Amino acid sequence: QVQLVESGGGLVQPGGSLRLSCAASGSISSIKYMGWYRQAPGKQRELVATITSGGSTNYGNSVKNRFTISGDNAKHTVYLQMNSLKPEDTDVYYCNAPDVFRPRDGYWGQGNQVTVSS
DSSP: OEEEEEEOOEEEOTTOOEEEEEEEEESGGGBOOEEEEEEOTTSOOEEEEEEOTTOOEEEOTTTTTTEEEEEETTTTEEEEEEOSOOGGGOEEEEEEEOBSSSTTTOEEOOOEEEEEOO
């Protein structure tokens, strides 16, 4: 199994920046890729960004050109640098890591609240 621990969320003013971190432990060799999703209560989960161990990235349209995902393979950690934050970015952000045992759903972090407000 894989365990994911998130950190870095909080309150920031519009236009500000935050960086989220997600550290993986356990059967890390089985991880296919890692990414970030966000979801509001009662709403559909939204892709934020994903990254492979080789560095290939994918971004959701709403965050493209503002957010940057990166990874440190040695630390088994993925980061999400969020710049030019908007109030609509306010949400709970979840780290995700599909592996060979959960190739579609993957493992999930505990959730990280990001609030953008003045």
